[in-house]
Amino acid sequence: MAQQAQFEELARQLSAFGAVKRDLGRILPSDCPTGSAGVLTLLSRHGDMRMSKLAELLAVDMSVTSRHVTHVAERGWIERAPDPADKRSRILRLTPAGEAKVCELSRRSTELLAERLSDWSDDEVGQLIRLMTRLRASFGDCRTTLTRATHTGAAHTGAIAPVIETTTRTPA
Amino acid sequence: MAQQAQFEELARQLSAFGAVKRDLGRILPSDCPTGSAGVLTLLSRHGDMRMSKLAELLAVDMSVTSRHVTHVAERGWIERAPDPADKRSRILRLTPAGEAKVCELSRRSTELLAERLSDWSDDEVGQLIRLMTRLRASFGDCRTTLTRATHTGAAHTGAIAPVIETTTRTPA
DNA sequence: TATTGTTATACTCTATAACTATA
DNA sequence: TATAGTTATAGAGTATAACAATA
Numbered sequence: 001m002a003q004q005a006q007f008e009e010l011a012r013q014l015s016a017f018g019a020v021k022r023d024l025g026r027i028l029p030s031d032c033p034t035g036s037a038g039v040l041t042l043l044s045r046h047g048d049m050r051m052s053k054l055a056e057l058l059a060v061d062m063s064v065t066s067r068h069v070t071h072v073a074e075r076g077w078i079e080r081a082p083d084p085a086d087k088r089s090r091i092l093r094l095t096p097a098g099e100a101k102v103c104e105l106s107r108r109s110t111e112l113l114a115e116r117l118s119d120w121s122d123d124e125v126g127q128l129i130r131l132m133t134r135l136r137a138s139f140g141d142c143r144t145t146l147t148r149a150t151h152t153g154a155a156h157t158g159a160i161a162p163v164i165e166t167t168t169r170t171p172a
Numbered sequence: 173m174a175q176q177a178q179f180e181e182l183a184r185q186l187s188a189f190g191a192v193k194r195d196l197g198r199i200l201p202s203d204c205p206t207g208s209a210g211v212l213t214l215l216s217r218h219g220d221m222r223m224s225k226l227a228e229l230l231a232v233d234m235s236v237t238s239r240h241v242t243h244v245a246e247r248g249w250i251e252r253a254p255d256p257a258d259k260r261s262r263i264l265r266l267t268p269a270g271e272a273k274v275c276e277l278s279r280r281s282t283e284l285l286a287e288r289l290s291d292w293s294d295d296e297v298g299q300l301i302r303l304m305t306r307l308r309a310s311f312g313d314c315r316t317t318l319t320r321a322t323h324t325g326a327a328h329t330g331a332i333a334p335v336i337e338t339t340t341r342t343p344a
Numbered sequence: 345t346a347t348t349g350t351t352a353t354a355c356t357c358t359a360t361a362a363c364t365a366t367a
Numbered sequence: 368t369a370t371a372g373t374t375a376t377a378g379a380g381t382a383t384a385a386c387a388a389t390a
Contacts, residue, residue: 011285015213047218052347116311128307133301135289260364260366
């Protein structure tokens with residue numbers, strides 16, 4: 001159990017962290033804002049899934065997910081196929097154009113991070129990833145995703161197997 | 173220099189970190205959204221300052237800062253005094269009511285973090301704070317604030333001295 | 345009756361641009 | 368002419384609630 005002053009400092013860090021996220025958002029293509037990028041990236045990492053699963057991974061309400069999904073579907077980056085097992089549901093799947101977009105997104109964000117973190121060691125980056133992953137898990141977050149596969153270099157090559165399927169937490 | 177797969181994973185962590193921030197935002201009083209809380213917290217930590225300085229610490233455009241400041245001023249949590257040295261400028265200062273609000277905000281966020289991170293060690297929290305601070309610094313961020321004072325327990329008792337005054341980066 | 349997903353509405357945060365007042 | 372700050376406007380993200388279709 002950490003100290004009160006630490007929690008206050010951590011809260012401040014979390015509050016100020018938005019600036020980093022905004023910097024990362026600024027390098028995205030103008031037709032692919034952060035919400036769309038999140039949809040594409042998760043579909044690439046976890047493979048085809050339903051709306052409800054995607055909403056869980058994004059940790060936002062399904063109404064929000066629906067809007068983002070509509071946006072990327074209109075641009076031809078994903079397809080919404082009917083679910084033969086449940087006619088209410090739709091299976092989301094990346095198109096080839098969507099996979100290309102994922103590669104572009106990955107390239108852009110990787111370039112920015114490589115530039116900004118040029119003086120970070122491999123171990124330091126790994127530590128930060130590990131602690132951020134754990135913090136999200138401590139907040140009841142199901143998106144602990146891919147920690148073990150971090151060093152494989154396979155993350156940008158297309159869909160990979162789901163890694164951890166823990167809770168069924170609904171964000172709202 | 174870290175590996176490409178690490179940067180991709182870090183980008184994903186940053187993207188998903190919004191969920192933690194939203195959780196933290198949900199516990200705020202309804203009349204004090206995150207923008208207002210940021211203003212109050214920074215004034216408490218760094219003491220009186222001008223709009224431009226606050227905008228720099230918040231890492232948002234001054235137009236955004238102006239709106240947040242108006243919001244908290246309307247509620248009597250800060251005062252905007254004329255700057256005798258520059259009639260264009262205004263000096264922002266917490267009122268007693270504002271200091272009380274800061275205590276309430278601190279209490280709420282500390283409680284949430286203490287609950288969520290009950291199984292974290294003191295050292296782990298310190299590591300996360302250190303790495304988040306460094307990441308923000310690597311992103312050209314001037315708000316590295318208070319790292320040394322983390323363990324003093326004085327952060328919630330009112331205004332404290334500014335700690336680090338590095339760059340003069342303008343967010344936009 | 346409960347669940348999946350969509351849509352309408354509203355709120356917060358942010359940025360750009362135009363504007364006022366002062367340096 | 369440049370700077371400090373305000374305001375108007377627009378865009379993105381999110382949540383709640385009402386709704387349709389299906390389980």
